[in-house]
Amino acid sequence: MKILLNDLDDPKVKVAGNFMYPGFVLAGTDRALMIDCGLNILGPLYLKSLGDILGPGKPLDYLFLTHSHYDHLGAAPYLKRKMPSLGIGGHEKIEHLMGRESVIRRMTELGDIQRPLFPGLEEDDTSLGPLTLDLKLRDGDVIDLGGLRCEVYAAPGHTADSMAYFFPEVSALFPGEAIGVPEGLDGVGVQVEFLSSVEDYIATIKRLEELKPKRIYMAHAWAFTGEDARNFFPHSLEETEKYRALIEKYLEEAGGDAGRAVETMARVEYDEKGTIFQERNAYLVNLRAQVALIASGNK
Numbered sequence: 468m469k470i471l472l473n474d475l476d477d478p479k480v481k482v483a484g485n486f487m488y489p490g491f492v493l494a495g496t497d498r499a500l501m502i503d504c505g506l507n508i509l510g511p512l513y514l515k516s517l518g519d520i521l522g523p524g525k526p527l528d529y530l531f532l533t534h535s536h537y538d539h540l541g542a543a544p545y546l547k548r549k550m551p552s553l554g555i556g557g558h559e560k561i562e563h564l565m566g567r568e569s570v571i572r573r574m575t576e577l578g579d580i581q582r583p584l585f586p587g588l589e590e591d592d593t594s595l596g597p598l599t600l601d602l603k604l605r606d607g608d609v610i611d612l613g614g615l616r617c618e619v620y621a622a623p624g625h626t627a628d629s630m631a632y633f634f635p636e637v638s639a640l641f642p643g644e645a646i647g648v649p650e651g652l653d654g655v656g657v658q659v660e661f662l663s664s665v666e667d668y669i670a671t672i673k674r675l676e677e678l679k680p681k682r683i684y685m686a687h688a689w690a691f692t693g694e695d696a697r698n699f700f701p702h703s704l705e706e707t708e709k710y711r712a713l714i715e716k717y718l719e720e721a722g723g724d725a726g727r728a729v730e731t732m733a734r735v736e737y738d739e740k741g742t743i744f745q746e747r748n749a750y751l752v753n754l755r756a757q758v759a760l761i762a763s764g765n766k
C-alpha cells in the first residue's frame with residue numbers, strides 16, 4: 468500500500484510537523500526518538516507535534532538525522548535550543564558542514580523561499596547555525612529505545628553523509644533520500660537522488676533492499692507497505708539507470724557543457740513537462756550536482 472503521511476494511522480510511528488517534511492517519532496518503553504526535522508521555519512510546528520505525540524512533560528531523547536540537507540535537519544538547531552538535553556545523532560560530516568557560514572546562509576535562503584507555503588506559522592527565532600552532534604553515528608550502531616531497536620546503516624550516494632535507520636521489531640525502514648523519493652501526486656514515479664556518487668547510490672539501494680522492510684517511511688509525503696515497499700527497490704534501480712541515461716543524453720547534446728545541459732534539462736523536464744513537484748530551486752540544486760557528477764565521469 469501507498470499511504471499519504473497525512474493519513475498514516477500507525478501505532479508505532481507518528482508524524483511530527485508537516486507531511487511533506489515529516490519528523491518520524493518512535494517511542495520504546497524507555498526512550499523516544501525522532502528522525503529528521505525538515506525546514507528551520509517549521510521548528511515551532513515540530514515542537515508542538517512532539518508535545519501532542521509524547522504527552523506533556525515527556526522529553527524527546529534523540530533526534531537522528533538522515534543527511535545534511537536543509538529540508539531534513541533545518542529545525543535541529545532550533546529544537547536543541549528548546550530542548551538542551553536532546554541527543555542529536557548523525558554522520559560526523561554533518562557537524563563539519565554546519566560549521567560553514569556559506570552552508571548556513573544557503574540553507575536559510577532555501578528555507579525562507581518556502582515560507583509562503585506555510586502561512587500562520589508561529590513567530591519564533593528559528594535561525595540556523597552550527598550544529599554539534601551528541602552522537603556521531605556509524606554503520607552498525609544499534610540504539611535501544613526499550614523493546615525497540617534502531618539500527619544504523621551508512622547509506623552513501625545521495626550525499627556522502629546519508630544514514631538510514633531500520634527498526635527490526637517493526638520491520639520499518641527510514642531511508643531519508645538514500646533510495647530515491649516517490650514522485651507525483653500518486654507517488655507512482657521515483658525521483659532519483661544520486662548527488663554524491665552513482666555507484667554508492669546503487670549499492671545503497673541494493674544493501675537496504677536486503678533488509679526486506681515491510682514498511683518504508685519515505686523522506687517526503689509517503690509510507691509504503693507490503694508489496695509496494697518490496698517493489699520500490701527494483702523500481703528505483705530501474706529509474707536510476709534511466710535518469711543516468713537521460714543526463715548523458717542532455718550532456719551529449721550540449722557538447723559536454725554541464726551548465727548548458729542543466730539549463731535545457733530544467734526547461735524541458737521541469738518547466739515544459741510540469742510533472743515534477745519538487746520546489747524549483749531545490750530541483751535545480753540537485754540537478755546541477757547530478758549533471759556535474761555524470762559529466763565528471765562518476766558513472
Ligand SMILES: [Fe+2]
Nearest residue numbers: 534536625644
Ligand atoms: Fe536530500
